[in-house]
Amino acid sequence: MNKLFLTASAASIAVALSAGASFAQSRDTIQIAGSSTVLPFASIVAEEFGNAFPDFKTPVVGSGGSSGGLRQFCGGVGENTIDIANSSRRIRPAEVEACNAAGVNKILEVQIGYDGIVFATSANQGDFQLQPVHVFKAIAAQVPVDGELVNNTYKNWNEIDPSLPDQAINVAIPASNHGTREVFEEKVLHAGCEEAGMPELDKEALQKACTSLRQDVVVEIAGDYTETLARLQSNPATVGVFGLSFYDQNRDTLKVASVSGVTPSLETIASGEYPVSRPLYFYVKGEHIGTVPGIEEYVEFFLSDQMAGVGGTLEGAGLIPAPAEETAEVLAEFKEGKAIAVADVQ
Amino acid sequence: MADVISPQPSRETDRSAERLKRIRDGLSSRHAREKRFRAYGLAAIGAALAFVAILFVMILSKGLPAFTQATMTLDVFFDPAIIKVEPKPVPQQGQSPAEFRRATLDWERQVTMVNWNRVVETAIKNAAPDMEVDTRQALSIVETNERFLLRDRFVADPGLLGKTIPVDMLGSANADNWLKGNIDRSLPDAQQQLSAPARALADKLLEEGKMRFAFASHIFTNVDSRSAPASAGLAGAFVGSLYMMLVVIVLAVPIGVASAVYLEEFAPKNRLTDLIEVNINNLAAVPSIVFGLLGAAVFINYFRLPLSAPLVGGLVLTLMTLPTIIIATRSALRAVPPSLRQAALGLGASRTQTVFHHVLPVTFPGILTATIIGVAQALGETAPLLLIGMNAFVAAVPATPLDQSTALPVQIYLWQGNENRNFFEARTSAAIIVLLGLMITLNAIAIFLRTRLERRS
Numbered sequence: 001m002n003k004l005f006l007t008a009s010a011a012s013i014a015v016a017l018s019a020g021a022s023f024a025q026s027r028d029t030i031q032i033a034g035s036s037t038v039l040p041f042a043s044i045v046a047e048e049f050g051n052a053f054p055d056f057k058t059p060v061v062g063s064g065g066s067s068g069g070l071r072q073f074c075g076g077v078g079e080n081t082i083d084i085a086n087s088s089r090r091i092r093p094a095e096v097e098a099c100n101a102a103g104v105n106k107i108l109e110v111q112i113g114y115d116g117i118v119f120a121t122s123a124n125q126g127d128f129q130l131q132p133v134h135v136f137k138a139i140a141a142q143v144p145v146d147g148e149l150v151n152n153t154y155k156n157w158n159e160i161d162p163s164l165p166d167q168a169i170n171v172a173i174p175a176s177n178h179g180t181r182e183v184f185e186e187k188v189l190h191a192g193c194e195e196a197g198m199p200e201l202d203k204e205a206l207q208k209a210c211t212s213l214r215q216d217v218v219v220e221i222a223g224d225y226t227e228t229l230a231r232l233q234s235n236p237a238t239v240g241v242f243g244l245s246f247y248d249q250n251r252d253t254l255k256v257a258s259v260s261g262v263t264p265s266l267e268t269i270a271s272g273e274y275p276v277s278r279p280l281y282f283y284v285k286g287e288h289i290g291t292v293p294g295i296e297e298y299v300e301f302f303l304s305d306q307m308a309g310v311g312g313t314l315e316g317a318g319l320i321p322a323p324a325e326e327t328a329e330v331l332a333e334f335k336e337g338k339a340i341a342v343a344d345v346q
Numbered sequence: 347m348a349d350v351i352s353p354q355p356s357r358e359t360d361r362s363a364e365r366l367k368r369i370r371d372g373l374s375s376r377h378a379r380e381k382r383f384r385a386y387g388l389a390a391i392g393a394a395l396a397f398v399a400i401l402f403v404m405i406l407s408k409g410l411p412a413f414t415q416a417t418m419t420l421d422v423f424f425d426p427a428i429i430k431v432e433p434k435p436v437p438q439q440g441q442s443p444a445e446f447r448r449a450t451l452d453w454e455r456q457v458t459m460v461n462w463n464r465v466v467e468t469a470i471k472n473a474a475p476d477m478e479v480d481t482r483q484a485l486s487i488v489e490t491n492e493r494f495l496l497r498d499r500f501v502a503d504p505g506l507l508g509k510t511i512p513v514d515m516l517g518s519a520n521a522d523n524w525l526k527g528n529i530d531r532s533l534p535d536a537q538q539q540l541s542a543p544a545r546a547l548a549d550k551l552l553e554e555g556k557m558r559f560a561f562a563s564h565i566f567t568n569v570d571s572r573s574a575p576a577s578a579g580l581a582g583a584f585v586g587s588l589y590m591m592l593v594v595i596v597l598a599v600p601i602g603v604a605s606a607v608y609l610e611e612f613a614p615k616n617r618l619t620d621l622i623e624v625n626i627n628n629l630a631a632v633p634s635i636v637f638g639l640l641g642a643a644v645f646i647n648y649f650r651l652p653l654s655a656p657l658v659g660g661l662v663l664t665l666m667t668l669p670t671i672i673i674a675t676r677s678a679l680r681a682v683p684p685s686l687r688q689a690a691l692g693l694g695a696s697r698t699q700t701v702f703h704h705v706l707p708v709t710f711p712g713i714l715t716a717t718i719i720g721v722a723q724a725l726g727e728t729a730p731l732l733l734i735g736m737n738a739f740v741a742a743v744p745a746t747p748l749d750q751s752t753a754l755p756v757q758i759y760l761w762q763g764n765e766n767r768n769f770f771e772a773r774t775s776a777a778i779i780v781l782l783g784l785m786i787t788l789n790a791i792a793i794f795l796r797t798r799l800e801r802r803s
Contacts, residue, residue, distance in 0.1 A: 027652065029749070029750055031653060031654075031738075031750070032738075033735070033738065036763075039739070040572055040765060043572040043573070043739040043741075044572050044573040046739070046741065047571060047572060047573045047574075047741045048573055050741060050742070051458070051491070051494045052455075052458050053455075054451060054454050054455070054458075055451055057742065058740075058741040058742050060654060060738045060739065060740050060750040061738055061739040062653075062654065062735055062737060062738030062739070063737065063738075078650070079650065079652060080646055080647075080650050080651065080652055080653055082653070123537065223763070224763045225765065226762060226763045226764070226765075226767065227763075229767065245765065246765045249539070249765040249766045249767070250765070250766075250767050250768070251536070251537050251538075251539070252529045252530065252533055252537045252538065252539070252768065253767075313490075313573065317573075
């Protein structure tokens with residue numbers, strides 16, 4: 001018993017240590033992380049890729065938000081860093097710098113298509129015909145009244161505009177770890193802020209006034225859209241911000257609002273009529289091409305007509321395809337190995 | 347009571363009678379107090395049981411429907427007009443294995459390029475010849491990966507070309523929702539996932555018995571899937587959890603038991619051992635997410651172990667389980683009567699012999715229970731795994747503990763966040779049922795082994 005026990009424990013510790021030390025052989029599965037908006041699309045492509053290419057393993061797709069993914073991506077080069085970062089916004093100059101500092105110099109940008117951001121309420125609520133300025137007036141901490149900034153006291157939507165339903169203001173928006181938040185601020189808040197007729201302010205104060213939100217009616221959701229949906233179910237008088245694809249999958253419980261008179265759909269977003277849309281990206285670590293097998297094939301497969309093209313699998317899942325010429329250009333630049341520099345994204 | 351009071355002189359008798367009266371008077375209120383306390387206890391147990399019952403009823407009522415799924419049996423014709431491929435390569439003389447593999451892969455790629463959806467579509471349309479549906483509508487009621495399953499059948503047996511065989515195909519998640527009534531059937535077209543002709547087609551197939559609700563065994567045999575949600579299963583997560591539990595058992599049990607034995611039987615009682623003891627007790631109370639952060643910093647960033655690997659998950663969970671095992675083993679050792687040790691020492695056994703021959707065998711049931719409870723706790727742990735990348739979407743069963751994988755509780759978390767709420771709400775509960783089943787089994791084994799071993803010793 002004595003000997004057996006000691007040998008067994010010594011052996012198990014040795015096994016564990018050697019397993020760690022011997023992890024030198026190269027990884028043969030592509031590792032992806034990042035935006036939860038891109039996640040469903042990337043997962044579908046990963047699965048189909050594994051099915052279509054019997055000689056490559058199915059890539060592994062993690063989430064963590066655009067910022068989380070890019071932080072992992074810029075962690076360095078090597079086996080235990082990810083190969084591809086999904087992002088629902090463009091990479092920031094600071095992130096490119098962080099990448100370069102960690103030795104990631106070949107950042108290849110791939111734009112995969114567009115996504116629409118929609119406002120939706122529970123299906124049994126009133127109809128919303130929103131303008132960006134309505135949203136701004138509803139959730140900004142301070143609103144301009146007679147040329148002066150005063151604390152926001154709107155309680156119901158119809159106080160902002162009589163055309164809106166008589167419903168208490170409650171808005172669930174994505175928290176700042178989501179790339180969606182950036183688009184929301186740019187396309188809705190800033191647009192509404194300009195329309196609202198702000199008093200003369202210096203640039204910094206204006207920026208602050210445009211993006212400061214009142215905490216009593218705004219809920220920032222750090223998790224995924226399921227959490228936003230749960231908010232809507234617990235308080236039906238909430239207006240939630242969702243991706244078009246999520247709304248599409250849950251149209252039995254959600255009712256979508258039009259923005260600036262346009263109802264979001266694949267068609268209105270592809271044509272650019274619907275104002276709140278954004279391009280989706282993923283970033284490929286050039287250093288890993290050739291080391292981890294299948295990265296080039298994965299990118300080509302992703303951009304192929306049967307996936308990201310018009311009528312492709314991803315369109316069925318809610319991705320709005322980019323025009324064919326745009327995709328061709330993206331693919332050409334990827335094949336050339338054109339790396340992103342700080343100057344490109346400023 | 348009365349016989350305790352011995353006969354005394356009259357003044358004494360008076361006093362004792364008074365005392366007796368006081369006791370008798372207080373008796374009813376003491377009895378009432380006891381009854382009240384018992385009632386509180388019963389109420390507490392009742393409330394706890396009610397909560398457990400509510401939990402189980404909710405999970406079972408939500409999850410059980412997910413174990414059956416809309417499945418259709420269709421006659422599939424492997425149409426040579428659609429499947430135009432060369433014959434499957436066979437090993438030829440003078441061909442190296444690598445060349446043969448290359449040729450086979452090329453052929454498989456060719457087979458993949460075949461429009462298998464057309465084959466599926468034809469089969470569906472033949473099943474309901476009088477329905478007017480277009481390609482998109484017909485394909486919307488069948489799961490999207492069926493085309494790959496047909497391909498795999500063909501790759502395995504190219505002789506199917508030109509034949510017609512009955513094939514079981516999974517209905518799509520949306521068809522399943524519609525047929526089970528997860529989506530209100532009275533909602534207008536704009537709020538439905540399936541188009542009106544596709545819904546009519548699904549209803550008709552169900553009515554004619556070509557579609558039925560079959561036991562969804564693929565929940566246990568398939569891996570997670572996003573492109574074909576109806577075929578998503580737990581196999582990958584299950585194997586991932588299994589690997590992690592193996593790592594935990596292999597590492598935590600020997601290390602934990604050895605530390606406990608040393609600390610309890612050999613270590614000198616001084617400030618240092620006191621400090622170690624306090625720290626171990628503190629470690630047991632550290633929130634699990636902290637171990638996740640530690641694991642990410644040490645195992646991934648410093649030791650450069652791979653992301654999302656069950657090995658790393660197992661190491662992190664080992665750290666978390668160690669204090670539990672050490673504390674439980676130490677209390678089991680402490681419960682051994684000192685007379686046993688003294689007898690062994692008195693008969694000339696060395697201290698090591700005393701511990702291994704006499705003390706440890708007695709504590710074996712206790713150590714075993716501690717281990718199984720520690721492992722069960724580790725099995726259900728989610729938070730630390732999120733930080734080491736185990737919440738990734740992995741569509742393969744891990745072959746080794748170094749391959750990427752998820753774990754059962756993480757799979758529950760991932761399904762809970764899936765966009766297709768109508769379908770995955772039930773799936774999430776089904777996964778919870780599987781996890782709870784595993785936990786209950788583990789705990790039952792612990793109780794069974796303990797009673798058995800205790801009776802023997």
